[in-house]
Amino acid sequence: MSVFEYLSPLIVMMIYSSSKWKEEKNGMQSMVITRLNKKEYYLSKFIANFIIVFGVVLFSGLINLLISYIVYPTVGFDNRWGIPVYDLIQRYDNRALLDLLRIQNPLVYILVKNIIVSTFLATISNIPYCLSFIKHFKEMEFIQICIMTFIAIAVASVIGVIFHISFINYISYMYVDARISFSSVCLSIIVLNIAEVLILFKGMKKYETIHS
Secondary structure: OHHHHHHHHHHOOOOOOOOHHHHHHOOOHHHOOOOOOOHHHHHHHHHHHHHHHHOOOOOOOOHHHHHHHOOOOOOOOOOOOOOHHHHHHHOOOOOOHHHHHEEEEHHHHHHHHHHHHHHHHHHHHHHHHOOOOOOOOOOOHHHHHHHHHHHHHHHHHHHHHHHOOOHOOHHOOOOOOOOOOOOHHHHHHHHHHHHHHHHHHHHOOOOOOOOO
């Protein structure tokens, strides 16, 4: 779980965001653009990548939840702290993301948390796709853009830990005890998506296929 948490941005970037780069390289993009407006093609790739990554991460989380319910009993000690359920309220932390919901309805909490993680990672996965439209990045191999993006996210997270700025620490969106508000999570995801769309629209105006 810890390995997935730390490497998750890099993993999700590999799922589908490189499809445009691959289609440029094998010549398929040229065939598609003859039947579809170029801007529509690029925007559809952006939306498709978001939906696919969101679906993959959410489906994986739901499968994990199903297996957990089969293996572990639903009645007994709390799985998080290993304490009796009646004592759970003493562990409540109003600074932790959705912690009251976790106590009141653990199943709904897990589902909501899975949706948040899926949305956040789907947003992150589009960063290298959008960067590939920028002049300084378009000559790079796509894996290089992904690695540079991951390093930048990791550095931002370290800064977030040092200065206690939770919303720039990507682990905060996945960690159970993350001290971050729900409004901060929503705002961060919205801002990231808006920034990506702006980069995409600005970049694809002058973008030319790099592989022929």
